[in-house]
Amino acid sequence: MNGILLALIGLVVYALGFRFYSKYVAQKIFRLDPNYVTPAHRYKDGVDYVPTNKFVLWGHHFTSVAGAAPILGPAIAVYWGWLPAVLWVVLGTVFAAGVHDFGTLVLSVRNKGQSVGTLAHKLVGQRAKILFLFIILILVLMVNAVFAWVISNLFVSYPSSVIPVFIQIPLAIWIGYAVYKRSKKMLLPSLAALVVMYVTAVIASRVDFLQIDLVAYMGGADADGLFGLGARNSAFLIWIVILMIYVYIASTLPVWKLLQPRDFINSHQLVVGLLILYLGLVFTNPEVAAPAFNSNATDVSWFPLLFITIACGAISGFHGLVSSGTSSKQLDKETDARFVGYGGAVGEGILALISIIAVVTLFSGTDAFSAVYSSFGEASASGLGNFVEGAAVLAQGLAIPSDIAATIVSVIVVSFAATTLDTSVRLMRYIIAELGVEYKVPTLTKTHVATSIAVVSSAILVVLPEGGGRGFGAGGYLLWPLFGTSNQLLAGISLLLISIWLKRQGRNYAVTLIPMIFLMFMTLWAMFQQVVFQWSWFGSDSNMLLFVLGAIIFVFAVWIVLTAFQALSGRITPPVDEDKKDVG
Amino acid sequence: MLDKVKKLIEYYEEVLSMPHRQEIARELRNEEDLFLLLLYSEMIGIPNPVYYYTLELYPYMIEKFHDWHLRMGMEKSPLTGIRCC
Numbered sequence: 001m002n003g004i005l006l007a008l009i010g011l012v013v014y015a016l017g018f019r020f021y022s023k024y025v026a027q028k029i030f031r032l033d034p035n036y037v038t039p040a041h042r043y044k045d046g047v048d049y050v051p052t053n054k055f056v057l058w059g060h061h062f063t064s065v066a067g068a069a070p071i072l073g074p075a076i077a078v079y080w081g082w083l084p085a086v087l088w089v090v091l092g093t094v095f096a097a098g099v100h101d102f103g104t105l106v107l108s109v110r111n112k113g114q115s116v117g118t119l120a121h122k123l124v125g126q127r128a129k130i131l132f133l134f135i136i137l138i139l140v141l142m143v144n145a146v147f148a149w150v151i152s153n154l155f156v157s158y159p160s161s162v163i164p165v166f167i168q169i170p171l172a173i174w175i176g177y178a179v180y181k182r183s184k185k186m187l188l189p190s191l192a193a194l195v196v197m198y199v200t201a202v203i204a205s206r207v208d209f210l211q212i213d214l215v216a217y218m219g220g221a222d223a224d225g226l227f228g229l230g231a232r233n234s235a236f237l238i239w240i241v242i243l244m245i246y247v248y249i250a251s252t253l254p255v256w257k258l259l260q261p262r263d264f265i266n267s268h269q270l271v272v273g274l275l276i277l278y279l280g281l282v283f284t285n286p287e288v289a290a291p292a293f294n295s296n297a298t299d300v301s302w303f304p305l306l307f308i309t310i311a312c313g314a315i316s317g318f319h320g321l322v323s324s325g326t327s328s329k330q331l332d333k334e335t336d337a338r339f340v341g342y343g344g345a346v347g348e349g350i351l352a353l354i355s356i357i358a359v360v361t362l363f364s365g366t367d368a369f370s371a372v373y374s375s376f377g378e379a380s381a382s383g384l385g386n387f388v389e390g391a392a393v394l395a396q397g398l399a400i401p402s403d404i405a406a407t408i409v410s411v412i413v414v415s416f417a418a419t420t421l422d423t424s425v426r427l428m429r430y431i432i433a434e435l436g437v438e439y440k441v442p443t444l445t446k447t448h449v450a451t452s453i454a455v456v457s458s459a460i461l462v463v464l465p466e467g468g469g470r471g472f473g474a475g476g477y478l479l480w481p482l483f484g485t486s487n488q489l490l491a492g493i494s495l496l497l498i499s500i501w502l503k504r505q506g507r508n509y510a511v512t513l514i515p516m517i518f519l520m521f522m523t524l525w526a527m528f529q530q531v532v533f534q535w536s537w538f539g540s541d542s543n544m545l546l547f548v549l550g551a552i553i554f555v556f557a558v559w560i561v562l563t564a565f566q567a568l569s570g571r572i573t574p575p576v577d578e579d580k581k582d583v584g
Numbered sequence: 585m586l587d588k589v590k591k592l593i594e595y596y597e598e599v600l601s602m603p604h605r606q607e608i609a610r611e612l613r614n615e616e617d618l619f620l621l622l623l624y625s626e627m628i629g630i631p632n633p634v635y636y637y638t639l640e641l642y643p644y645m646i647e648k649f650h651d652w653h654l655r656m657g658m659e660k661s662p663l664t665g666i667r668c669c
Contacts, residue, residue: 047609059599187597264600
């Protein structure tokens, strides 16, 4: 199979999905009304509620939802061969993610721009809201652990990416200062910052002493390192500690100081990354020599694990938070929801598609592929590294030397992951504080108490699972399926809410109910398999921490399914309040 | 062609500045709210020696005041002194 052809097929399906399926959903199911007064107009305040041009809103929506997750998931999932991964990414985007992102946007627009959490309370009741809070808490905990692992791993594997990533921090603070205190335009400063970062990356790739290689400092991979842990483990541990100190500081600063200006730079990086990969694909014209189905993948079945390995890129509950949290308050016309919501999901799908292609075009044949993707554990641990290598090969088509390309690609991935980490530690801090208010524990509402809890629990989670004796760094991937599961559960709840809303409007709710049932079934099954056969005390890879976390998520999932049946069969009546006419 | 590139850059700038604009507007709004409080603190029991003069601003502030109490979750004006709705 030719790489360009594979990309073209995917893009054509996306285009057809957008042209026809989303149109059908918009007209027949959601029945979008161009004359409906959206919250942006109804509650216009110039701050949260601002009618915004649909292209601008799409750009913002897309840059908010796209990150490192749609890269990492597909890079692991190609273990079962490229065909299952491509099919799930493409069909998932068209039939699940598109409808989900679009649906949460419409649901929120039709309900005063309220967020999914508030809507859960209104449509199903108090229980759903608490469930929702806990799922988000677990999700952000997983995000913290997984992305801390991603960054540390890339820092250990690509020491030349350390300085370009760290130089982004003072640059971002400078932009924040320039833009907010002197109200300058932000395009030029943020582009200048990007150039400085990439120039640093180029120099660091070629100048040895600019590469912060902790493993080499400790005397090579065979050295004892700290506390006799081995050099690689120690390096990993040191990076985790540094990262945790960093996120502690970053997540307690005001957003405009560091987080927002970093987002400006990262939006450029998203554009640069997509351009490098797609143009590189066109210029190198690579063959996909990796197997369509990996017949050696016998240790872990693709069914149902594929559906939680690729979460972002196929369907992700996190998008619903963005759709209903910010985008719904800025939608100019209701009919724009199709372009912003469905279009945002398609954008993410395009990123996931090129991630798969970058990984699978790296290998010269089935043997080379099997040597790297020898087991699911190996695939998970080295997936991201393979993406960086594969992307570097594509970048060579644009005459960028592969070592420099590898540094730049890992800088891009680390930047995405770092911003996500930053945001999610902040989010976790808010949720802990909210739980403190709910359960009357005033200590939890204090910023530094909540942040400490968030940071320490995330650090423990990333260091504890040891990955079958291969050390700390190898164990983080075990958390990936848990991340996927909690993300899918969140998507499941949102789809459920849309279905309930559609049913109460007397419309056909199959378009959201079918993906929801599919998603919940796969998630439940995959979790059950992992919790019982892998992580329990008699499992193959017994691990109490993962067992407890997995069991909690499993119970939540069952709870959601039961609530879903009750709500859909009409046994739950919506709580009565003054907004009822808007909901039911 | 140059026009199109210019438009593209403008579009890109607008996407970038969306969250920024929001944050600035929020800061400004908070300052306005504080200003409002300073002007009409007498109405909630905080002595204000220049209340007599600030009342002259009343006609200019009334619409903003209306927006403010709606934003604070009060359907009707909480103050008997200011009757905006």
